[in-house]
Amino acid sequence: MPKPLVKSGAEIDGYTIGECVHAGGMATLWTVTHPDIDLPLLMKIPRASEGEDPASIVSFEMEMMILPRLAGPHVPACFGTGDFAHQAYAVIERIPGTTLYKRLPDLPLPYEEVRQLVAKIATALADLHRQNVIHHDIKPSSIMFRDSGEAVLIDYGLSHHNHLPDLLQEEFRLPYGTAPYMAPERLLGVRDDPRSDLFSLGVLLYFFTTGERPFGEGETLRAMRRRLWRDPYPPRGMRADYPSWLQEVVLRCLEIEPVWRYPTASQLAFDLAHPDQVKLTARSERLKRDPLSVAWRRRFNQGVMAPRAKSDVAAQIASSPIVAVALDTVEGAPELNEALRVTTERILATLPSARLACVNVLKLNRIAIDKTLDEQGSNKHIDRLVALRHWATPLKLDESRLSVHVLEAVDPATALLEFAEMNSVDHLIIGARQNSFRRTWLGSVSAKVAAEATCTVTVVRPPRMDAAKPDVGVIWG
Amino acid sequence: MLLAVFSDIHGNRQAFEACLKVARARGAERFILLGDFVGYGADPEWVVDTAMELVAQGAVAVRGNHDQAVNSSAETMNAEAQVAIEWTRGRLDTAQRRFLAELPMLVEDGDRLFVHSEASSPRSWHYIRSTADAAKSLIATPAHVTFCGHIHRPAIYSMSVTAKMTGLVPKTDVSVPLLRGRQWLAVLGSVGQPRDSDPSAAFVLFDTVSCQITYCRAPYDIETAASRIRENGLPHWLADRLSLGR
Numbered sequence: 001m002p003k004p005l006v007k008s009g010a011e012i013d014g015y016t017i018g019e020c021v022h023a024g025g026m027a028t029l030w031t032v033t034h035p036d037i038d039l040p041l042l043m044k045i046p047r048a049s050e051g052e053d054p055a056s057i058v059s060f061e062m063e064m065m066i067l068p069r070l071a072g073p074h075v076p077a078c079f080g081t082g083d084f085a086h087q088a089y090a091v092i093e094r095i096p097g098t099t100l101y102k103r104l105p106d107l108p109l110p111y112e113e114v115r116q117l118v119a120k121i122a123t124a125l126a127d128l129h130r131q132n133v134i135h136h137d138i139k140p141s142s143i144m145f146r147d148s149g150e151a152v153l154i155d156y157g158l159s160h161h162n163h164l165p166d167l168l169q170e171e172f173r174l175p176y177g178t179a180p181y182m183a184p185e186r187l188l189g190v191r192d193d194p195r196s197d198l199f200s201l202g203v204l205l206y207f208f209t210t211g212e213r214p215f216g217e218g219e220t221l222r223a224m225r226r227r228l229w230r231d232p233y234p235p236r237g238m239r240a241d242y243p244s245w246l247q248e249v250v251l252r253c254l255e256i257e258p259v260w261r262y263p264t265a266s267q268l269a270f271d272l273a274h275p276d277q278v279k280l281t282a283r284s285e286r287l288k289r290d291p292l293s294v295a296w297r298r299r300f301n302q303g304v305m306a307p308r309a310k311s312d313v314a315a316q317i318a319s320s321p322i323v324a325v326a327l328d329t330v331e332g333a334p335e336l337n338e339a340l341r342v343t344t345e346r347i348l349a350t351l352p353s354a355r356l357a358c359v360n361v362l363k364l365n366r367i368a369i370d371k372t373l374d375e376q377g378s379n380k381h382i383d384r385l386v387a388l389r390h391w392a393t394p395l396k397l398d399e400s401r402l403s404v405h406v407l408e409a410v411d412p413a414t415a416l417l418e419f420a421e422m423n424s425v426d427h428l429i430i431g432a433r434q435n436s437f438r439r440t441w442l443g444s445v446s447a448k449v450a451a452e453a454t455c456t457v458t459v460v461r462p463p464r465m466d467a468a469k470p471d472v473g474v475i476w477g
Numbered sequence: 478m479l480l481a482v483f484s485d486i487h488g489n490r491q492a493f494e495a496c497l498k499v500a501r502a503r504g505a506e507r508f509i510l511l512g513d514f515v516g517y518g519a520d521p522e523w524v525v526d527t528a529m530e531l532v533a534q535g536a537v538a539v540r541g542n543h544d545q546a547v548n549s550s551a552e553t554m555n556a557e558a559q560v561a562i563e564w565t566r567g568r569l570d571t572a573q574r575r576f577l578a579e580l581p582m583l584v585e586d587g588d589r590l591f592v593h594s595e596a597s598s599p600r601s602w603h604y605i606r607s608t609a610d611a612a613k614s615l616i617a618t619p620a621h622v623t624f625c626g627h628i629h630r631p632a633i634y635s636m637s638v639t640a641k642m643t644g645l646v647p648k649t650d651v652s653v654p655l656l657r658g659r660q661w662l663a664v665l666g667s668v669g670q671p672r673d674s675d676p677s678a679a680f681v682l683f684d685t686v687s688c689q690i691t692y693c694r695a696p697y698d699i700e701t702a703a704s705r706i707r708e709n710g711l712p713h714w715l716a717d718r719l720s721l722g723r
Contacts, residue, residue: 054638057658061658061659064656065653065654065656083658084656084658085657085658163647164645164654165644165645166643166645167643167659169643170608170641170642170643
């Protein structure tokens with residue numbers, strides 16, 4: 001292997017090396033400049049000289065394969081890579097600021113602050129998973145935030161790309177990663193389940209809200225394996241003011257079996273964005289860990305765990321979409337609302353892990369001051385929530401898969417589009433008003449939504465009552 | 478340079494034509510033919526003539542076990558393959574048979590190696606079924622990338638400097654960087670008789686500068702290829718399996 005060429009002032013492939021800003025166990029980071037790139041840049045150089053851990057080489061190879069394929073605000077932009085034949089490096093955008101690691105002395109943070117932080121990280125993870133990548137090293141020092149607010153996930157040395165060779169799979173007999181954050185299935189060698197990242201994010205959420213790591217800091221394999229059968233202390237047992245919904249979310253992320261966790265990062269982000277809609281189960285009220293008898297049963301039944309089907313990241317996400325249906329429960333024609341329910345039912349039938357958000361827009365007047373109470377004195381907002389739930393009842397959805405939302409807005413189409421964007425909705429179902437004055441006067445809401453949405457939109461019309469009659473009076477020439 | 482690599486054409490004119498068309502449209506500059514030009518399909522003459530033309534224009538071609546069986550009765554094959562090869566023998570003229578007989582077992586091209594079955598013992602026609610098989614082939618050559626076919630199922634294997642193996646079933650049209658500093662074995666699917674449950678014709682594009690490999694599929698007129706097999710009195714299963722991709 002050639003000697004590293006890196007020192008301040010040297011030039012590699014057009015990049016001029018500045019100063020070394022970080023020297024970690026696996027790699028060093030240098031500021032660099034390039035005449036054609038007008039952005040602060042970092043060059044990451046693996047420690048690959050003789051006697052170094054081969055892990056640093058393999059994990060750098062993974063980064064070199066994955067980084068150039070990633071896009072979007074939640075990852076550092078990658079400008080170039082160099083391979084081990086000459087000088088291995090990756091040039092990435094330098095994100096200003098520090099990682100979340102700097103916040104550790106301030107723990108625990110206020111619940112509301114952590115809710116917002118973790119919601120942003122879950123959104124970033126959802127974006128990464130959509131790009132077929134599982135991060136596998138979610139922890140405070142892998143997370144930064146842009147000035148515009150988005151979370152950025154850095155360090156892809158342990159990641160898995162569903163369409164690329166997994167060089168780490170065979171390389172190490174022991175699981176490689178950061179012990180306190182590692183999902184239990186990782187200890188069994190599973191590297192292709194995106195829900196492993198949700199477990200790690202659950203550890204972070206627990207740590208940031210309680211100040212304690214749920215599985216301690218144990219680095220030994222024996223200490224790590226305990227999480228395969230021993231559940232963490234419920235936060236409510238430690239902090240009396242811990243919100244039930246937050247415990248529900250955190251313990252769902254920390255479920256030992258991936259199938260009991262959130263199916264996707266988008267669904268976790270959705271719950272964090274709507275804490276009042278989180279379906280509370282027995283998890284939310286727990287004050288103690290499972291009794292020892294339960295834990296021991298898990299411990300001594302490891303071998304009989306159901307064999308795991310090979311997971312496909314894209315398929316997993318595709319089977320767990322967020323579906324939103326826009327309903328007009330007040331003025332909407334009953335046959336249209338029925339048609340919407342039939343369509344929604346058909347879509348959900350094929351997607352057992354999908355969740356449904358029923359949305360209604362309470363239209364505000366442009367000029368008049370809106371009264372919360374209607375003529376009869378009942379609260380309009382609550383009435384609509386009740387009506388939405390009533391509409392959804394025949395769908396017989398498990399409560400954890402259903403949420404209802406009333407948006408207050410002047411322009412319904414814009415409100416729906418914003419809702420879809422903010423909540424990473426994958427599929428929006430909306431009815432088209434038929435032959436209505438209002439449509440002529442106000443323009444069609446469904447047309448605007450269908451034209452401008454970034455997700456799939458299904459526009460539903462009630463079935464035709466009469467078959468179209470052939471126009472017998474016209475003779476076609 | 479962009480290489481287009483084809484393997485196991487097996488006398489399927491419709492499939493090979495479709496692959497050549499797609500590869501040319503995607504900018505392929507050089508063609509590599511990994512053997513088994515004949516056997517199973519009903520157009521061996523056209524396929525061999527086309528291969529001879531491509532080789533005259535600079536393409537690389539190596540020998541497959543079916544190509545060898547045309548000129549030697551020593552090759553042992555299953556019953557259907559045997560019927561097909563005997564039928565093929567009667568169809569090819571002397572020049573075509575000589576072309577197949579003179580094909581090299583393997584070709585080294587810079588740091589790439591082209592071979593029909595695998596590199597450790599090319600005349601034994603071993604299949605690459607596992608990472609262990611792949612490791613045997615990779616240890617036998619210093620080449621950075623070995624291209625082979627024979628098994629009719631796409632796969633990519635890699636061996637690190639510490640001889641750790643990893644394998645992947647490549648996804649169609651997703652390019653995979655074959656990093657330097659480790660060795661790679663690219664196993665191709667078949668042009669003329671795919672067996673990975675996808676009936677479309679399989680081939681590979683490889684960019685020699687960026688070292689990115691892309692597994693491609695070309696849909697083709699399976700009906701015609703199958704009816705040509707039936708019309709010529711070849712075993713019906715050879716026609717039926719084309720639309721099943723097995």
